[in-house]
Every structure is written in C-alpha cells, then in structure tokens.
Amino acid sequence: MDVDTAARDRNKRVFSRLGAAPDKSQKVCYYWRAGKCNRNPCHFLHRELPPLPSIDEIASKHPHGLANDRSFSGPSSMSRRPNPNMQLASNTWGRYHGAGGPESARAPRKIQDKVCHYWLGGNCSYGDKCRYLHSWFLGDCVTLLTHLEGHQKVISGIALPSGSDKLYSGSKDQSVRVWDCQTGQCAGVINLGSEIGCMISEGPWLFVGIPNAVKAWNTQTTSELSLSGPVGQVYALIVGYGMLFAGTQDGNILAWKFDAASNCFQPAASLQSHSLAVVALVVGANRLYSGSMDHTIRVWDLESLQCIQTLTGHTSVVMSVLCWDQFLLSCSLDKTIKVWAATESGKLEVTYTHNEEHAVLALCGMHDSQAKPVLMCSYKNNTIHLYDLPSFNERGRIFSREEVRAIQIGPGGLFFTGDGTGELRVWKWATEPALVTS
Known part of the structure; x- marks a missing residue:
C-alpha cells in the first residue's frame, strides 16, 4: 500500500x-x-x-419531559422509607420518557459543547469569533444572578440557617464568610484557624466540621458550642432522627443529641464500621447512609444505630449520597452514578448505573420552575451537569474555573455553587428560556 x-x-x-x-x-x-x-x-x-448550529439551536432541541414527577423531600432526605415490596425499576432509568410513554432503550442524551478555557481565564483573543462557548452555562433553564468573591481557597460548605437573612460559606482558607442576602455584600468573616471540611444548617443552628471538632452556632441566640470527639478532619455532617451525625477521617460516625434543658449537645453514639474516612452522609426516613473512602456505602438503622447492610458497587471513593423518593443515589471517583432500590427482601441493589467520562464529586437534587425533579452532578473536569430524573437526559451544564465541591439549595428556585477558586455563585431556575453569556 x-x-x-x-x-x-x-x-x-x-x-x-x-x-x-x-x-x-x-x-x-x-x-x-x-x-x-x-x-x-x-x-x-x-x-x-x-456553520454549526448555534448554542441556542442546540439547547432548543433538547427534551425536557419525563414520565414521573417523584419528589425530593429535600437535598438530603427521602420522602419515605424504601418499600421492601418494590420491584427494581431498571426499565425507567436512563431513558427518555415523553408524554406518549417510554421510547426504545437508548443512552441518555448529552449536550455536546465545550467552554473556552481561555475565556474562563479572561484572556481569549478571539472574542465573538471563538469557536468555543463564552458562557458560564449551556442551556436555557437557569440564570446566573451574581458571584460572591472573598474566599482564597476551595469552598467546602454553604448553608442558609432558617430565620436568618444571611448566607454562610465555609472554605479551606480556614474562614466562614457571612453574606447579606439583600445586598450580596460580605457582612462578616469568622476565622477558625483550621480548614473547614463541611458545613450544614438545621433550623437556626449552623454546624461546621473542622479537624477534631464540630463548631455549632445558634444564629438566633448567638450562642456558640464546640463538640469534641472527632479524630481528624470532619468531612460530612447531617441531622436526622433528632441527632447530629459527623463523618470523620478515622472512619467513625459520631452522633450527638440536643439537650434542650442544658442547651447543649450530648454524645449519643459512635458508629464504627468503615475502614477509611467517611466523606458523605444522608438520612432517609429511619436510615442513615454513609459513603467512604473505603469504596463502600453503609446502611444504618437509626433506631438501633447498627449497620444493617454494606453496599459494594463502587470501585473508588464514594463522594456523595442522595435520597430521592424510594431511591438512593450515589456517586464516586470511579466515574459512575449508581441508583439503588430495595428488593423484595428489603436489601438495596443497583438498579441503574450512569457512566461518565470524569470522576463525580457531588450530587444535589431540586425541582425546576415547573416542579420537575432535577439532579445536579459536579465533575472533576470543572463542570456541573443537570439531569432530568429518571431519564438522565441532560438539561444543561454549568462551567467553572475549578471543580465544584459545594452545591446548596435555597428558597424560590435559588441554588448556590462554590468552586476551587473560592468563588461563590448564585443561580436561579429560569421561568422562561434564557441563555446566560456573561
């Protein structure tokens, strides 16, 4: 030849x-x-x-329908316990469902486009003639309201305590920043002297995980507590069943109960089963689910505080777990998102695996402006993908300069993302199609 x-x-x-x-x-x-x-x-x-189709044309052709409107009871809880009599719903996951019923089996649709990395860095010389996207979002379902700058390192937690007009963000730069929700200005900085591993709010309480302790503030009474007991960094916090749970670096999960009489948290238990750090926690009904660096998810009965099942479907660190209706969703550095459902015996098994090209860092669920459930997935390549559930059809894509580790849901269709540069962005679901370009 x-x-x-x-x-x-x-x-x-x-x-x-x-x-x-x-x-x-x-x-x-x-x-x-x-x-x-x-x-x-x-x-x-x-x-x-x-010329190739424009971004608007690509977005306008993307389907938004789905078969069911199952509900999140919140970003970190199930509306009810998994039904032990429920059959695996593997025929509904990863497929598009329109008004006329399910289509033939096929892979979930994906949006194909790339953001200009030079534009992200502020130095693209091609301007409007650049072949890549000059936008923080691809799609038509969300709008960028503002970005808040101040943190110097990755944002590891975002919280909105109830009854407060302040937004809180925690970072590995060892500080918690307080943002005025009306003006968007930084109203205060709390320097803790330690890297913040996670942060959540429950009622008026703000909980911050740091090495060897959990800090607790009541934003209404301004009282402050320090909960001792953790060994190493606290990577995950969750409240459920009247207790505060903390996932720690040594693989334990510590639990405290709030004593109203003394206005303090009393140690309740230490859940020991994982062999490596616990980095993800979620509560669904009377179950606690924990994801770990040991590649497993443990299922805990909250009445007995005993481990009742170990899920071994992932082959790398389990980064996040999320409850949605009767399902448990998990993501991992093994580049998969798995959906778990209860069998007739009551045990959880994988009913669907969504494969990706990049490691998955975080999951968050919310409803769009039309009350349809959407899954937000953060990836190692500095993007967040928005998927319809249960079809996993992609609705849009958020871009950032560095990877996003923190996603938090707010009221009125708001949500917040914090990336590795320390930038906090405020987003809102659009009531009408709109494309953000700046």
Whole structure:
C-alpha cells in the first residue's frame, strides 16, 4: 500500500469515528483556502461548509419531559422509607420518557459543547469569533444572578440557617464568610484557624466540621458550642432522627443529641464500621447512609444505630449520597452514578448505573420552575451537569474555573455553587428560556 492510499484510509477511519461519511464532496479544499489550488475540476469544495448550529439551536432541541414527577423531600432526605415490596425499576432509568410513554432503550442524551478555557481565564483573543462557548452555562433553564468573591481557597460548605437573612460559606482558607442576602455584600468573616471540611444548617443552628471538632452556632441566640470527639478532619455532617451525625477521617460516625434543658449537645453514639474516612452522609426516613473512602456505602438503622447492610458497587471513593423518593443515589471517583432500590427482601441493589467520562464529586437534587425533579452532578473536569430524573437526559451544564465541591439549595428556585477558586455563585431556575453569556 502506498503512502497516499494509507493516508486516505486513515482519513476514512477518522471520519467514521466522527460519524461523518468519507465523502470528498463534503470536504473543503486545503489549497483553495490557501489560495493555491490549480485543479480544474477539483474534487473538494471551493467554499466553506455551513456553520454549526448555534448554542441556542442546540439547547432548543433538547427534551425536557419525563414520565414521573417523584419528589425530593429535600437535598438530603427521602420522602419515605424504601418499600421492601418494590420491584427494581431498571426499565425507567436512563431513558427518555415523553408524554406518549417510554421510547426504545437508548443512552441518555448529552449536550455536546465545550467552554473556552481561555475565556474562563479572561484572556481569549478571539472574542465573538471563538469557536468555543463564552458562557458560564449551556442551556436555557437557569440564570446566573451574581458571584460572591472573598474566599482564597476551595469552598467546602454553604448553608442558609432558617430565620436568618444571611448566607454562610465555609472554605479551606480556614474562614466562614457571612453574606447579606439583600445586598450580596460580605457582612462578616469568622476565622477558625483550621480548614473547614463541611458545613450544614438545621433550623437556626449552623454546624461546621473542622479537624477534631464540630463548631455549632445558634444564629438566633448567638450562642456558640464546640463538640469534641472527632479524630481528624470532619468531612460530612447531617441531622436526622433528632441527632447530629459527623463523618470523620478515622472512619467513625459520631452522633450527638440536643439537650434542650442544658442547651447543649450530648454524645449519643459512635458508629464504627468503615475502614477509611467517611466523606458523605444522608438520612432517609429511619436510615442513615454513609459513603467512604473505603469504596463502600453503609446502611444504618437509626433506631438501633447498627449497620444493617454494606453496599459494594463502587470501585473508588464514594463522594456523595442522595435520597430521592424510594431511591438512593450515589456517586464516586470511579466515574459512575449508581441508583439503588430495595428488593423484595428489603436489601438495596443497583438498579441503574450512569457512566461518565470524569470522576463525580457531588450530587444535589431540586425541582425546576415547573416542579420537575432535577439532579445536579459536579465533575472533576470543572463542570456541573443537570439531569432530568429518571431519564438522565441532560438539561444543561454549568462551567467553572475549578471543580465544584459545594452545591446548596435555597428558597424560590435559588441554588448556590462554590468552586476551587473560592468563588461563590448564585443561580436561579429560569421561568422562561434564557441563555446566560456573561
């Protein structure tokens, strides 16, 4: 085989991988572009190909429907306990469901586009002529309201205590920043002198996980407590069944109960089963689910505080767990999102695995402006993908300069994201289609 023939065959293989037919009539003449073509006739085009569809056109063709409108009871809890009599619903996950019923089985649809990394860095020289996206969001379902700057390192927690007009953000720069929700200005900075591993709010209480302790503030009474007992960094916090749970670096889960008489938290239990750090916690009905660096998820009965099942479907660190209706969702550095459902015996098994190209860092669920459930997934490649449930069809994509570790739901369709640069962004679900470009 001569060199020219080999080159032609190689081009055919490349075009086949890209999904295009190896047709010379659809290729632009390289020499014509350079003003040097002397062939008459030439087998290639002496004109440019039609432009690719715009971002608006891509977004407008994306389906928004789904079969069921199951509800999140919140970003970290189930509306009810998994039904032990429920059959695995594997035929509903990962498929598009329109008004006319389920379509044939196929992979979930994905939005195909890339953001300009030079634009993210503020130095793209192509401007409007750049072939890549100059926008923080691809799609038409959310709008960027504002961004709050002040943290110097990755944001590890975002919280909105009830009854407060303040937004709180915690960072590995060892500080908690207090933001005025009316003005968007920083109203205060609390320096803790230790990296913040996580932060949540429950009622008026704000809980902050740091190495070897949990800090607790009552935002209404301004009282402050320090809960001792954790060994190493506290990576995860959750409140449920009248207790505060903390996942720690040594693999234990510590529990405290609030004593109203003394206005303090009393140690209640130490749940020991994981062999490595616990980095994710969620409560659903009377179950606690814990994700760990040991690649497992443990299921705990909250009445007995005993581990009743170990889920071993992941092959790397379990980064986040989320309860949605009768299902448990989990994500991992193994580049998968898994959906777990109860079998007839009451044990959880994987009913669907969503494979991705990048490690998955965090999950968060909310409803869009039309009360449809949406899953937000943060990835190692500095993006957040928004998926319809249960179809996993992609609704949109959020871009950031560095990876997002913290996503928090707010009132009135608001949600917040915090990235590795320390930037906090405020988003809102759009009531009408809109594309944010700046």
